[in-house]
Amino acid sequence: MRIEKSVKCIDCPLKCDIYLTAREMGLEEMLEPVYIFYKKYESICRQGSKIKNATILIQGNAKMFVSGHCSRNIILNILIPSNYIGLTSVYGLPDYPYSVSALEDCHTCQIENEALEQIYLQNQHFMKLLNHAFGSSVAAIMNKLISLNQKQIRGRVAESLLYLSRLYDSNSFKLSITRRELGELSAISEENTVRALTELRNEEIIGIDGRNIVLKDTETLSRISMNC
Amino acid sequence: MRIEKSVKCIDCPLKCDIYLTAREMGLEEMLEPVYIFYKKYESICRQGSKIKNATILIQGNAKMFVSGHCSRNIILNILIPSNYIGLTSVYGLPDYPYSVSALEDCHTCQIENEALEQIYLQNQHFMKLLNHAFGSSVAAIMNKLISLNQKQIRGRVAESLLYLSRLYDSNSFKLSITRRELGELSAISEENTVRALTELRNEEIIGIDGRNIVLKDTETLSRISMNC
DNA sequence: TTGCGACATTGATATAGATCAACTTTTTTA
């Protein structure tokens, strides 16, 4: 399953801040990137294990989730190309506070933690980029904390759909996740997720065709997502 | 209510990392600290407003909380002396993502954001301190996300009590918060908080005398807090 | 092509926790 350096990763050096920065700094050699391919469903990193390298998602979608002692997971984020995994080690958390697994075949690029940290410390521009990325993920989690506690299922499903629409930058998109996972993104049961979707479809606020979703009335959907 | 520089703040320069660091760097003058006193119940900062300075809590307890559009709040943390408020501006969040208000009379010390940022950028040791503080607060929030979603009230109240016990570093402590606030810390209603407390007292796991709490059987309490 | 497993859907039922109401106790204020 694992293909090393030999795999050419087309757009990684173009898109990733860390590559751009390293190149600017003439530190490109330092990175020693390792390209790793993950099959659909494969685990990219596991909550609680040591963070050994920073991973950049190059191709494919993945889910970032936390799991309690009890079986049920909460999906924090859907990761898309150019997203980082394992940032938190820079912020003094040596273990992954979340798990990530591939929703489809994923190409990733991994670099040593030390390299990341060196560039972080030596380049203020890059440091700010990373800090801001981390900062906004915190804001997102706080928002989630509120949503999951104060909104009811319709609102939470509406919010998840709007999140996905923003993520894929379109009102019409194909779900990369199952109904159960859409539930985990909103912290509700699979059954109630389906019920909420059906309801929204019957009210002609969204269109559903299997995994294909169309947001017909984002205005109303936003209003629903704001309601408690 | 506000007393400026003239107020001597006894232990701030000794305890706060930022003072120690600034002094080491010979940048003490740069800080221009302003000492501000908040009466019990007063708001120290408000969610959504611009962060203009970093605040260090010198004396007294405060609550850090997020509020949805709907009335109910969730308390994230109880702040104790030497805790920072407004760190997030360093991480690219110009607005407070939370509110803080005084649970009792609070002495604080405020310094300009620019000064904080300068020291942050110029001193790697301080940067790491701040990064780690921020990182662990993120870990704490993630933990809360799970707890509030997967545990039931007994478990959440048990967890809150253990949190307070760790915070005050004793099995016997005086609550700085009301029952309603203890509920907000666990995201449950005041009534159910009281019921859970009474239950735990009847089972002789804790002792209650008004605001005074004794954790009699932390073993069992931990087990309860782990259960889903 | 058939049958199996994962995914999706719908209805019925159970329940954790919110809310409402009434009351007591403590704290604050005038």
Add this chain to the structure above:
DNA sequence: TAAAAAAGTTGATCTATATCAATGTCGCAA
């Protein structure tokens, strides 16, 4: 010090959502 306000407590009821159960649908491997 009295009166008012805030905090704390307990019981009864309601409701949002989980859970259980049954069934349908789709894609894929033998």
